[in-house]
Amino acid sequence: MIHAFLLYDSRSGSTLLSSLLNRHAGVVVAQESHFISLVLENFSDEQSLSVDGVLGLLYGEPRFVEWNVDQDILRVKMQDLGQLTYRALFDAVFFEYLKVRGEGEPEVLVVKGARHDFHLKKLKEIYSDARFICLLRDGRAVFNSKLDMVSMTGMKMSNNVFQAAYDWKKMLRRTSGEGLIQLRFEDLLADPEREVSRLLDELGVSPAGKEINSAQQDYYRLIGKKQKHLHKNVGRDPDRKIAVKWKDRLSPAQIQLYELICARELLRNGYELQAPGNVSFKESSGMILGQGLHWLWLKVRNFFYYTFIDRSLLRKLKEKRFE
Template sequence: MDGGESKPCMVFLLYMNRSGSTLLAHLLDQYRDIGVTPEADIPDGLLLSTADIREEIDILSYLDKLYRNRKFSAWNVDRDRLERALRGMIPPYGFEHILLEILSLYFSSSHARVYIYKRGHYINHVPELRRLFPGCRFLFIERDPRAIFESQKRSVDSVSGRVMAVNAVERAIKYVRTMKLVERYSSDGDFFSLRFEDLVSDPDRAICPVLDFLGVDNRETVRSRYFQKIPESQHHLHRGILAKPALKKIDEWQKVLRHEEIDAMQWIAGRTIRSRGYELFPTSTGCLRSGFFLLWAVGHLLFRHAPAEVLRRTIKR
């Protein structure tokens, strides 16, 4: 990368939960020229309410909303400094300006020239982000969906206090939808996808093309303190990054998931699973048993989401 006055490279780290994004963030954060944020729900007008500052009075309202978020408050960005930075800009302005000011403050004590904002759900908003942040790049980490589901089943969400997933059918559907987006964008020069399994098997080899994609020529490393950046309430989810990547994480799902769950996921997402280079797993579950489980999972999914859809339609009226 060029030195001196060059603007930081803006990168969005995209993923499905429990795909290995924190491990990737931890490994990238050790490079002197790269800074990676923890997750945070920053009001953006994409996933959360509109982030437009039309007049100065909107600044305080926005900051109140921003600092109420526990994930963001753990970033320890000085509110007074951020307020002064926002007041120094002429309204109207939106999320694209606000985020860059936040990241500039967050990385102000580092040498980072590549700013990586970790926000998994942005995979659904790539076109909007390209418009808001011209020249930005996207980094996606993928993982075998059966391994994702197994990890989500035993992981408690730090906000809701509930396990991240219980329904194999729901996870399979989400995986298919997500990977369709990844396949759509993968041919674009600003989008790079890597596999968790490759990262675990040979971290150094897997990271090299990522650094090339990010344009990082200086491969000088420092001690990664990424785990310390993560809010304490989420430490239980990410302690694994402190140890050497464990190869057993690649296929541990085969021993833990019920065969009915595997069958259901492969019935829905089998074609996508194969197209992404993963093999289907032969199970010993009978067709009748798998069929009953699939019906239960679909019914459970409909029962959970139908009331929410009715409520959304009622509100729109």
């Protein structure tokens, strides 16, 4: 079984891609969970892994709980492993998850989870034969999609141009290495069949594994109740219009500021610049000043939150994940 890790930003079309891949007989796409990133971030030393510590972490993660893996069964499985390693631990979790799904061992297991791109080097060490799929979406569209979207925490995903633009730049930097399977969301929308076929070829799926399996579970039905509001378009035919909705929704000044920060990255990845040339100085400077002050306030707020409430500031700074 080949493990394929999906690298993506939220609101980049990862659930659409997952639903398209999951239809094929040789592919199983796991529901989104942060459990791998959480383990790597909380147990940076593999020798410190413990059954109780890992289980407490996993079952404190709402997305993982929705996998419906029995905690007592997983405990016994982990205890039987003796000295825990990342690979043995993750494989044990996947084994129990596939049993819950009623799936045999697929040709490819696609692992969907946030922050995999932060741990790319470590994941390559753990799974030397793994594939890594980098799904990219126009950063302006990502920002627009996040503007009014509320995450599982009840907070808005992003409403600051500076934060959104720099987060997108940093993600591109982390996923710029060789050996990644690159896929643009816009290309997936334009021709889903072609792009999925290309992806299956690169993953090495057999002709039998490429067959559409009507018995395969509908991916949308697997999404937990707390996340369903984030993925209302999944299950319908892909709507090509969503690729360019941002042009009508973002203000000229927002587009101009975003492109000021990310012009090089946008062009390098095949996205044309769209900022109009008639944005007034007052509107432009007002946007920069207002968003700049808001960005500074977000930094201060996050500093206090990660220091005194979440208590993860030092770890985030070490892993270059402080936002």
